[in-house]
Amino acid sequence: MAHLGPSKAASSKEQAGLRYPSNGKTIYHRPLNRSKTAELSQASFAYLFSEMVSYAQRRVTGIQELEKRLNLQGHPIGLKLLDLLLIREPPRSQTRPLTIIALLHFIKINLWTHLFGRQADRLEKSSNPDTPDEYMIIDNEPLVNAYISVPREMSQLNCAAFVAGIVEGVCDGAMFPARVTAHTVGGKEEGEMWPGKTVFLVKFQSEVLEREALIGKG
Amino acid sequence: MITRTVFALIIINKAGGLIYNRTFHEGGLNKISTNDYLVLAGTFHGVHAITARLNPLKFPATNRSSTSSTGPLTRPELPSGLEVLESENFRMQCFTTLTGIKFLLFTDTTQANVDLTMRRVYDMYTDYVMKNPFYQLEMPVRCDMFDRKLGSYIREINNR
Numbered sequence: 476m477a478h479l480g481p482s483k484a485a486s487s488k489e490q491a492g493l494r495y496p497s498n499g500k501t502i503y504h505r506p507l508n509r510s511k512t513a514e515l516s517q518a519s520f521a522y523l524f525s526e527m528v529s530y531a532q533r534r535v536t537g538i539q540e541l542e543k544r545l546n547l548q549g550h551p552i553g554l555k556l557l558d559l560l561l562i563r564e565p566p567r568s569q570t571r572p573l574t575i576i577a578l579l580h581f582i583k584i585n586l587w588t589h590l591f592g593r594q595a596d597r598l599e600k601s602s603n604p605d606t607p608d609e610y611m612i613i614d615n616e617p618l619v620n621a622y623i624s625v626p627r628e629m630s631q632l633n634c635a636a637f638v639a640g641i642v643e644g645v646c647d648g649a650m651f652p653a654r655v656t657a658h659t660v661g662g663k664e665e666g667e668m669w670p671g672k673t674v675f676l677v678k679f680q681s682e683v684l685e686r687e688a689l690i691g692k693g
Numbered sequence: 694m695i696t697r698t699v700f701a702l703i704i705i706n707k708a709g710g711l712i713y714n715r716t717f718h719e720g721g722l723n724k725i726s727t728n729d730y731l732v733l734a735g736t737f738h739g740v741h742a743i744t745a746r747l748n749p750l751k752f753p754a755t756n757r758s759s760t761s762s763t764g765p766l767t768r769p770e771l772p773s774g775l776e777v778l779e780s781e782n783f784r785m786q787c788f789t790t791l792t793g794i795k796f797l798l799f800t801d802t803t804q805a806n807v808d809l810t811m812r813r814v815y816d817m818y819t820d821y822v823m824k825n826p827f828y829q830l831e832m833p834v835r836c837d838m839f840d841r842k843l844g845s846y847i848r849e850i851n852n853r
Contacts, residue, residue, distance in 0.1 A: 518824070521820075521824040522824060524826075525824050525825065525826040528826035528827075622820050622824035622825055622838065623824075623825055623826065623838070624821065624825050624839065625827065625837075626827050629827070670837075670841065
């Protein structure tokens with residue numbers, strides 16, 4: 476269980492078998508990429524992602540199914556990243572986020588910085604009173620879509636569904652089960668500043684809000 | 694009247710088919726129909742192929758004796774074929790990629806740095822067309838992102 480994590484890890488240091496480096500830094504604390512800025516080639520990623528989209532596209536019939544597949548490709552990454560990013564935090568803030576706002580901030584700041592080298596542009600709560608379970612993470616130009624032009628007949632599609640899957644994985648891993656979808660909101664008018672603007676709609680399940688209300692009372 | 698202008702860009706695939714055709718400056722070149730553009734692309738492809746055969750092969754042993762000793766390059770340079778075509782009112786520059794795609798840039802006769810412009814156009818093609826999962830090789834280029842970036846780059850040059 477995630478909430479037992481930090482204390483367990485600390486006590487296991489004394490146990491025999493596993494050896495820890497004296498400074499307490501394990502393989503998980505450092506990125507595998509040892510270059511100075513830990514940067515990767517965007518071109519290689521673009522080609523890889525392009526192939527991931529074509530791979531998913533060959534096996535589906537509709538746009539929704541394609542987004543579902545991209546989402547599924549991202550989900551396990553999110554689950555693992557939650558653990559990795561938490562273990563890299565300093566020990567006192569190593570607990571998983573306990574409220575929706577803390578979780579979304581963790582995603583906006585830590586997750587986005589780790590994946591894309593910058594924070595997400597905005598966080599919003601749905602202003603519609605009928606959907607209090609919906610939150611929005613806004614990215615003005617998602618890195619995964621940097622070179623992608625979606626054809627007109629597939630205008631519903633946003634390939635950032637892959638990133639939505641990662642976010643969904645983080646939410647699920649933190650015990651905030653949610654559905655996350657990516658929607659294009661830019662590009663409707665000519666000469667717009669952010670034609671690729673994307674909203675990640677996070678829809679939490681009802682039990683999450685129930686719990687949140689209980690915590691708020693206590 | 695108007696100098697230093699990029700008029701139009703045409704991209705021809707390796708089979709001689711027209712895959713992209715865009716006019717940047719109204720009034721620079723006369724308008725011709727899409728069919729004529731297809732004929733132009735096909736004709737140029739043929740002329741280019743013939744002129745490439747006219748061009749003698751350069752062998753590294755004779756022409757590039759000491760300067761090319763940096764790498765194990767033994768293959769002769771491919772003959773380039775027709776590169777520039779000039780008329781009284783416009784200049785057409787052709788750039789062939791290693792994979793046989795041809796970029797034709799129609800500019801004003803006094804336009805400088807066409808090589809650089811061509812290079813940037815090729816960069817954009819590799820970024821916004823080749824890295825797009827929805828583009829099929831050898832097919833007409835329909836990528837919004839490519840259109841947008843190319844448009845703003847050429848506008849910048851034409852307004853300079």
